[in-house]
Amino acid sequence: MNRETFKRAFTDSLPVMAGYIVLGTGFGILLSAKGYSFWWALLMSVTIYAGSMQYVGVDLLAGGASAVSTALMTLAVNARHVFYGISMIGKYRDMGWRKWYAAFGLTDETYSLVCGEPDLPDGVKPSDYYLLLTLMNQCYWIVGSLAGAILGNAVSFNSAGIDFSMTALFVTIFVEQWEKNRQHFPALFGLLVSLACLVIFGADRFMVPAMAIIGIGLLLFRTIGRRQSKNG
Template identity: 55%
Template sequence: MRKKALKAAFPHTLPVMAGYLFLGIGFGILLESKGFSFLWAFFMSVIIYAGSMQYAGIDLLAAGASPLYTAMMTLIIQIRHLFYGLSLIEKYKSAGKKKPLLIHELTDETYSLVCSCEPPKDVDPSLFYLFISMLDHSYWIIGCTLGALLGSLFTFNTAGIDFVMTALFIVIFTNQWLEQKDHRPAVIGVACSAVCLVLFGPDRFIIPAMISIALILTVFRRSLEKEASDHEDP
């Protein structure tokens, strides 16, 4: 049962493996350059486990930021995770003891996999999601620690490798688009984010984007819900 779930989960995590190893190594190199050993890289990747937050964390640590400022920055950078939990309440409902770990390991990439990958019929779904989450986390821990340990040995030109995450989201977006008849939620997500990005700039757009997405989805609930239930009926 376990082996089957692991086998089913592993192939889905390959793109994340590539992305996390390289982004993790990048993090490790940067953190080490600020005077923090690989133990810190390991520790942070285990207990924080968030890509953009850990990168921001390097600056906070290097500058010796105040606890209050650190808390505020973390909240602003991580607030988008509220949406992930909100859309997985039903999926994770029966996870039981696995739930705290599933929640801790809910990154952007893991969320996108959990949303888009269907577990095989003969596999416990929450075990399948747990393996996806744990595999992703292990790639991240390995990447971060390796980067801090042997950072100086990586000399080939990796510029642009971080695009692997963008590519992952574009592919999932394309998949959803092809599978879904109603494209309005996807369009609302892109349009609200793009408009807010132009209005508020790259560092401040995520909260207005979340609010406007939630508002528009709420206002058009009746019409969007009707469309969704029409699809469920054969």
């Protein structure tokens, strides 16, 4: 693991650092407000490490939810992670043991950083880079959630709207990918299907149908494309 890899991973992780410390702090504050000590925040951020699920988890814990409803909720909220894994199989293949930590830490934000083509210079070893980036992001998340749980509501600062940093990060990645790729069908298709599903199924239920339609649609697109190139 060399200096250059470390430097590159750290630089690339900066946009997530800001967002994770803030969102993690929000989670810690919520959990401590329900009467759970900072050990619980630490435990959840180390073992679950999934932002929106941990927010939902605060309510599940505080409300004493049943095991079955917790399991179903987790499946629904985190089903999208299967998609992330599928797109990283190729890149994470030769990582050895590091692959399992990189897979464990494949959150929305980490995925958004690693899913593109990071054009790494020669001195940067991809497997170390992916491992470090994943680890740094989880550290930010843990630091944020501990800060929130320990400081609680002691700090008063109007943070309304700060969660927009995640939206902004995804928008910049959308632009980067758009400019690097001449084939815009997958991006446009994903956008239209997601918007349509949001309108039809509503904010709480649109993810799973949207993912199913995107998956099937992309496969069909390939089949049609192949048939055309065979006939033409």
